Amino acid sequence: MVWWWAIIVILGTVFGVLAVAALSTMLERRLLGFFQDRPGPNRVGPFGLLQVAADAIKMLFKQDWIPPFADKPVFFIAPIIGFLAVLISFAMIPITPSWSVAGHLNVGLLWVFGMMGLHVYSVVLGGWSSNNKFALLGAMRATAQMISYEVFMGLSLLGVVMTAGSFALSDIVEAQKHVWFVIPQCLGAVVFFIAGIAETHRLPFDLPEGENELGAGYHTEYSSMKFGMFFLAEYAGMALIASLVTALYLGGWSGPILPPVVWFVVKAFLLLCFFILLRTALPRPRYDQLMAFGWKVLLPLSLLNTLVTGAVLLLRAGA
Amino acid sequence: MSEVLERSRLGAMGATVAALPPHMVLTEEATRDEVPTFWVSRGQIREVLKAVKRAGRLRMLFDLTAVDERQREHKAAGLPYGGYTVVYHLTSFDGPLDDLRLKVPVPADDATVPTITDLWPNANWLEREAWDLMGVVFEGHPALRRIMLPPTWEGHPLRKDHYARATERPPFTLTDEDMMREQEALKFDPEAWGMKRHSDNSDFMFLNVGPNHPSVHGVFRLMLQLEGEFIVDAVPDIGYHHRGAEKMAERQTWHSFIPYTDRVDYVGGVMNNFPYVMGVEKLAGITVPDRAKMIRIMLAEFFRLSSHMVFYGTMIQDLGQLSPVFFIFTDREHVFEIIEKICGFRMHPAFFRIGGVAMDLPKGWEGEVKAFLDYLPKRLDEYDKLVMQNPIFKARTKGVGVYSTEEAVEWGVTGPGLRATGHEWDYRKIAPYSGYDQIPFEVPVAHNGDCYDRALVHVEEMRQSLRIIRYCLENMPEGPYKAEHPLAMPPPKPRTMHDIETLIHHFVGVSWGPVMPPGEARSCIEATKGLNSYYLTSDGGTMSYRTRIRTPSFIHLQQIPLLARGATLADLIAIVGSVDFVMADVDR
Known part of the structure; x- marks a missing residue:
């Protein structure tokens, strides 16, 4: 890669992700409105699109309050960790064959998982340093939920990695030339998507925030742009999971006629909409039910998926 | 025949009271709403209520309240009015409609009655309310404190000599000290509600849910004693919406x-x-x-x-x-x-x-x-x-x-x-x-x-x-x-x-x-x-x-x-x- 092209790709990805995160808040609010028989925000600018700008301005200029009882350095650093972890993960996503920061990296998937592991710290530290009981309860739930669901997430992917024979995301996309992995790996795809919802703590798995129980959960005490970073990290996380599912199971950029970037964006966009549809449709399970579902249903399913994939691959290699 | 009619008018609970020995019941009152009504002395009320409760099943303490009789001019003749009247209303949920009203006269200078929280657990708040608003003391009540009004309130507003409008008072002012005092008074003290701060192997977390919380449907406050996410005990606090x-x-x-x-x-x-x-x-x-x-x-x-x-x-x-x-x-x-x-x-x-x-x-x-x-x-x-x-x-x-x-x-x-x-x-x-x-x-x-x-x-x-x-x-x-x-x-x-x-x-x-x-x-x-x-x-x-x-x-x-x-x-x-x-x- 030429150095100037690399810089363009890096900057383009960073700002692209930020723009997508900001716009998906808008998408979510308009879609929620659509699903719920109401207009949603439609007053600022054409179709209410400038609402995003208005929200950003509000977020930046609000009083940035650090509670006197908080652990200040940790309180400060927690949202940054979360935001960066999600942003850096995007480096591995191959959007098109030519547009990707490090899609060819041979530890691509492991890198993404490492960053997701880091993301847990942002929630835990944020909740802990706030020195607020609701935040603490939220952080406690988040820790258990995210660590558990990372396990199933990783296991569910083993099938894909075994079939493609690589951890690099662009290799995995290439390996789907003939058939998308969502067909042979359908079990893994479902487990991965569910775990992805839990990982981004979106409804129905938004227990760390669970506003009806915990007010705002782990970010109760956060305001202004620090809250904004948690907020953007959540939406960027949604986009990340959508992009990962696209790359890992839906053939990434591949598709007929239209240029690759359009195919990638369309697939990821539809997945984002599905995220939002889930949020409108489902209630929130209880904390212990969520954990039981993970360990008693998802774990055996992902193990079964790995086992069957391995067996099929071995049989094929033998034949 | 007339006795049979009489009994059916009284209902099962009224019949129980009517059948009690004469020294337990002072008199019967005829009322417009035809709810069987008896006057009972405060020395006997617990015994009478106990007898009524035991005589049948599903008998509810429907209501408990007090009336300030001191300024009442049209008192029915022959009834033993005191300064206040404590009114117990019972309803049977077994079979046809069966109501019973018991009235206990108490003197104005010694407004006390024995508690019945051990007979019906829901008497707890009803008695607290009657004390809070009318100043009738329920002896033996486990926690007779303000329920509708702030803990710092003085007086009992439903009494006839209590003012009814703010204009009957000098202008209201709230100094900083008063505000701090009011806030201090609202602080939750687990010991005051008989809660422990630790169990054998862990410290409890006390979580204040409300009065501003998304899920309490208004201004309802719940103080929770938590062990992890499990609730050990809870104390509700109400009165934030009291308008009199x-x-x-x-x-x-x-x-x-x-x-x-x-x-x-x-x-x-x-x-x-x-x-x-x-x-x-x-x-x-x-x-x-x-x-x-x-x-x-x-x-x-x-x-x-x-x-x-x-x-x-x-x-x-x-x-x-x-x-x-x-x-x-x-x-x-x-x-x-x-x-x-x-x-x-x-x-x-x-x-x-x-x-x-x-x-x-x-x-x-x-x-x-x-x-x-x-x-x-x-x-x-x-x-x-x-x-x-x-x-x-x-x-x-x-x-x-x-x-x-x-x-x-x-x-x-x-x-x-x-x-x-x-x-x-x-x-x-x-x-x-x-x-x-x-x-x-x-x-x-x-x-x-x-x-x-x-x-x-x-x-x-x-x-x-x-x-x-x-x-x-x-x-x-x-x-x-x-x-x-x-x-x-x-x-x-x-x-x-x-x-x-x-x-x-x-x-x-x-x-x-x-x-x-x-x-x-x-x-x-x-x-x-x-x-x-x-x-x-x-x-x-x-x-x-x-x-x-x-x-x-x-x-x-x-x-x-x-x-x-x-x-x-x-x-x-x-x-x-x-x-x-x-x-x-x-x-x-």
Whole structure:
């Protein structure tokens, strides 16, 4: 890669992700409105699109309050960790064959998982340093939920990695030339998507925030742009999971006629909409039910998926 | 033969009291509302109550209140009045309607009675309220402290010598020191409620939920003792919505208090007018015309629908499902459109009048109502699929917050919360008022007494309300919408121009309001959330001498700690959501 092209790709990805995160808040609010028989925000600018700008301005200029009882350095650093972890993960996503920061990296998937592991710290530290009981309860739930669901997430992917024979995301996309992995790996795809919802703590798995129980959960005490970073990290996380599912199971950029970037964006966009549809449709399970579902249903399913994939691959290699 | 008649008038509980040895009961009182009423000395009241409770099953302490008798002029002859009267109202939930009222006179300078919290657990809050507002001391009460008023309050506002309006006082000021003192007083002290700070192997976390919290439906505060996410114990704190509705009733004419009742259960609208106007009608001896009766039923059922819709939507939202509340509130908007077209007002129409309703139904009301009756059932079926059959909703609510019929009666639970335990008891069937006996409808029951069943009963009741409204639509009688009674309406305006006598009566009736004959009357209805009763005392004035408002929400809320113990924080939200209450209805 030429150095100037690399810089363009890096900057383009960073700002692209930020723009997508900001716009998906808008998408979510308009879609929620659509699903719920109401207009949603439609007053600022054409179709209410400038609402995003208005929200950003509000977020930046609000009083940035650090509670006197908080652990200040940790309180400060927690949202940054979360935001960066999600942003850096995007480096591995191959959007098109030519547009990707490090899609060819041979530890691509492991890198993404490492960053997701880091993301847990942002929630835990944020909740802990706030020195607020609701935040603490939220952080406690988040820790258990995210660590558990990372396990199933990783296991569910083993099938894909075994079939493609690589951890690099662009290799995995290439390996789907003939058939998308969502067909042979359908079990893994479902487990991965569910775990992805839990990982981004979106409804129905938004227990760390669970506003009806915990007010705002782990970010109760956060305001202004620090809250904004948690907020953007959540939406960027949604986009990340959508992009990962696209790359890992839906053939990434591949598709007929239209240029690759359009195919990638369309697939990821539809997945984002599905995220939002889930949020409108489902209630929130209880904390212990969520954990039981993970360990008693998802774990055996992902193990079964790995086992069957391995067996099929071995049989094929033998034949 | 006469004795048999006498016994049937008394009911089983009254018969028990009548059969007690003569030294235990002071005398019997004849009342306008025909509730068997006995006077008992405070030395004997515990024994009498114990005897009544033991003589049968499902006997509820329906209400407990106090009346300041010191300024009462029209006291019935031969009754042993003291400075205050403590009134116990019992209702049997076993078989036909069976009420009993026991009155205990206490001297003004020594206003004490023994507590009965060991007989009925729900006496706890009722006694605290009577002490807080009337200053009657209940000896032996485990925690006799302020419940409606702030802990720093001085005086007992329902006493007749307590001021009723801020203008009777010097201007109110709040200094910084006072504010800090008030705030300190609200701090939660676990030891004061007998809670430990540590168990053998862990420290408890004390979590203050509310008065500002998304899931407590208003200004309700719950102090939780948590071990992890499990609730060890809970202490509810109420009174943030207290407006002194009972005191206001003593300063408003019989008519002008009607709009205040609307705001007691603010999602219940005219449902609150219902027991009040029926109570006044009993006092005045007014017969309501049939058309007015049916209009009342129809509007009350519309408000039952509207109130149940709020319950349904918010309960689901508390469990994290975001959409149904929007769909259901859209439907509620249709209810309000109809109510507005009939009453001219949406949430608090104050449409009922003593002796009837404010106006006749508008032209073309049938079409609006019919369109709505055709519209809603389909939507309800849709919500069944969306909510009631949703596996996550079931997982969150089934087996959570369970209580039995016996427990419900012990704790004073009525309405859908009682019917969800499998006990078919609806005041509209047991003691049909206002013509409910002519209307065919069923009483939905469920059998497990958990959060899911409470929701289920509410949903089925909405279908039954639609059925009642349809019957009203098809069978609305013709005739006047208001009773021709001098206490119900002033003389017709055109006639006042012809003779001075009519003019005077019109002037007095309009400017002062009607004078109700002295006496007492209680009237009870199956309101949206349970039994709502108004116990009115008239001293022959243009205003009530004492108005006791017994609301279901106040009684139901007391039970929350019992259901919460051992549950998780998330279960608590389901429980709070499923116990249908409105804070204004709790605090009055």
